Amino acid sequence: MKIRSRLTLQFTGIFSVILLLLLFSIYFLTQQMIRQEFSERLRSRALLRASLHLENQEIDQELFDGFVKKYISVLKDEKFEIYILKKNKSFEEKNKKLKVDNEILRKIIKEKDYYFVINHREYIGLFYDNRGESFLIIVSAVNDFGEKQLSKTGDLLIITFFVLLIIISILGIIFSKRALLPITILTIKANEISASNLHERLLEVESKDEIAELAITINKLLSRLEDSFELQKSFVSNASHELRTPLTSIIGNLEVILSREDRSKQDYEKVLQDSLQSSRQMKDLLNELLMFAQSSIYKESNFQEDIRLDEMLFDASDDLKLKYPDADIQIDFINLPDDAEKLNIKGNKHLLLIVFLNLIDNAIKYSDNKPIKCSLEYTLRGIEIKFIDKGIGIDKNEVSKIFQPFYRAENAREKQGQGIGLALIDKILQAHKAKIKVQSELEIGSTFTVYFPNIVKK
Numbered sequence: 192m193k194i195r196s197r198l199t200l201q202f203t204g205i206f207s208v209i210l211l212l213l214l215f216s217i218y219f220l221t222q223q224m225i226r227q228e229f230s231e232r233l234r235s236r237a238l239l240r241a242s243l244h245l246e247n248q249e250i251d252q253e254l255f256d257g258f259v260k261k262y263i264s265v266l267k268d269e270k271f272e273i274y275i276l277k278k279n280k281s282f283e284e285k286n287k288k289l290k291v292d293n294e295i296l297r298k299i300i301k302e303k304d305y306y307f308v309i310n311h312r313e314y315i316g317l318f319y320d321n322r323g324e325s326f327l328i329i330v331s332a333v334n335d336f337g338e339k340q341l342s343k344t345g346d347l348l349i350i351t352f353f354v355l356l357i358i359i360s361i362l363g364i365i366f367s368k369r370a371l372l373p374i375t376i377l378t379i380k381a382n383e384i385s386a387s388n389l390h391e392r393l394l395e396v397e398s399k400d401e402i403a404e405l406a407i408t409i410n411k412l413l414s415r416l417e418d419s420f421e422l423q424k425s426f427v428s429n430a431s432h433e434l435r436t437p438l439t440s441i442i443g444n445l446e447v448i449l450s451r452e453d454r455s456k457q458d459y460e461k462v463l464q465d466s467l468q469s470s471r472q473m474k475d476l477l478n479e480l481l482m483f484a485q486s487s488i489y490k491e492s493n494f495q496e497d498i499r500l501d502e503m504l505f506d507a508s509d510d511l512k513l514k515y516p517d518a519d520i521q522i523d524f525i526n527l528p529d530d531a532e533k534l535n536i537k538g539n540k541h542l543l544l545i546v547f548l549n550l551i552d553n554a555i556k557y558s559d560n561k562p563i564k565c566s567l568e569y570t571l572r573g574i575e576i577k578f579i580d581k582g583i584g585i586d587k588n589e590v591s592k593i594f595q596p597f598y599r600a601e602n603a604r605e606k607q608g609q610g611i612g613l614a615l616i617d618k619i620l621q622a623h624k625a626k627i628k629v630q631s632e633l634e635i636g637s638t639f640t641v642y643f644p645n646i647v648k649k
Contacts, residue, residue: 194374195367202363203356210355214348221344225337226313230306232266233315237330240271241319266332268312274327276300289329291316299327311338373402381409389417437469494538494623500574500643501527501534501567507547508565511555518555518563525568533569536643542619549612550578550639557603558582558636573644581636590629 272289274296291314299305299316307314314331380393392413393406444462448454501524508520528534554563558580566577585593589600594617597610620627620641631637 195371198367198370199360199363202366203360206359206363207356210352210359214352218341218345218348222341225334225341226308229313229332229334229337230315233306233313233330233332234304234317236266236269236332237271237315237317237328240273240330241317241321241326241328267335269330269332271328271330274329276325276327289331291329296327299329374405377402377406377409384413386420389413389420437473440469441466496538496540497535498538498540498543499531499534500536500576503540503543503547504565504567504576507544507551510548511551514552515555515560517560519560520551520555521562521564523564523566525566526570528569534567534574536574536623538623539619543623546616546619546641549616550641553612554578554580554582554637554639573642575643576641578639578641579636580638584633584635584637585629585631586633587631590631593629594627 270288272291274291295305295307295316298307300318303318305316307316312331312333314329317328319326319328377393384391392410395403395406395410444465448458448462451458504522508522512518512520551563551565559582561581564577564579566579568575568577583603585600585603592598593600594613596614598614599610617627623643625641625643627639627641629637629639
């Protein structure tokens with residue numbers, strides 16, 4: 192069921208319940224007013240009967256009935272009874288026209304003025320003292336006019352209910368349509384946006400309601416999708432270019448050597464060496480691309496190893512000393528905790544080793560074998576690891592771009608590399624809920640700071 196239909200039903204249902212309660216209240220109040228008015232008429236009739244029959248006992252019954260018919264409105268099927276209360280608390284009927292239960296008679300004595308209804312017939316009973324004697328005066332009649340009036344009122348209220356129900360349903364349809372019109376417009380516009388026009392955005396109104404927030408949220412989502420699409424296009428383009436370069440070199444060398452008639456051993460060796468170098472370059476690039484792709488699909492369930500960050504730093508340093516025997520890698524520890532386990536984090540050892548290896552490798556590669564300093568500092572908020580070099584540095588306008596895949600700073604393009612390393616580092620650290628920031632100045636050096644917050648064992 193669509194939201195519009197659901198809103199219409201809810202709107203109609205709520206107002207129908209309110210309307211039913213209102214109409215029932217009107218019916219109930221009307222019924223009470225009719226009964227109250229009729230009970231007053233019965234009470235007046237009972238007092239009149241008591242006055243004429245008890246205080247003026249010589250009055251003739253036929254004369255009284257004639258007087259009533261002539262000067263007082265007649266009540267349908269009116270009957271009255273006078274009960275004499277004896278000293279032994281028994282009752283004696285005088286007219287024997289109404290037979291009332293003794294329980295009711297006792298209630299009349301207790302209440303002095305008691306109204307009751309039996310089988311659509313209404314009664315009023317009064318306790319009356321006259322000349323030292325006690326009497327119960329009961330007058331009864333059928334409120335035919337009142338019942339007809341109440342029935343007409345009920346019919347009118349039923350008709351009113353169904354008429355108003357139809358009106359409410361129509362208003363509900365109009366209300367839900369108008370209320371959801373902005374969403375309908377958003378839906379139509381959103382359906383028009385595809386991969387070819389991701390630059391388009393939904394109209395953001397100035398109101399601060401939920402629909403405006405939805406439009407803003409969708410626009411932010413479209414911006415992120417557009418950035419992701421552009422990044423993907425750039426990634427595919429750059430990857431294709433990087434892979435094409437060594438392949439072109441290999442094919443070119445093979446075509447040249449095959450086109451020559453006289454080929455010496457040295458020619459074959461040179462072609463094979465160049466092809467081997469290009470193949471290794473392509474292999475390294477493919478490995479980095481594969482690692483970059485895998486880093487995006489790792490889940491937290493893969494980060495369950497206990498990793499000592501200080502030991503990880505030593506392992507990375509030892510591995511790179513084998514690659515760069517002349518490298519001067521200095522490791523410094525600041526404010527270490529008494530409990531060494533506080534340097535443990537939950538993570539993936541293989542991925543974090545790639546982070547440390549890449550950061551130290553870059554520091555060595557771009558600083559021409561100048562001393563490299565790695566510092567680890569423990570705080571109550573987390574663990575901070577810095578990789579400091581005195582190399583070529585990075586221009587301040589390029590610092591925000593170095594974590595993009597295949598991006599390489601202008602002054603770093605002479606060095607061997609594909610521009611995947613820092614993008615891979617950023618993804619791995621995000622998966623570990625860690626952060627990395629860079630401070631750098633041209634020809635002075637760079638400091639890469641990795642921070643592991645809120646995952647330190649305390």
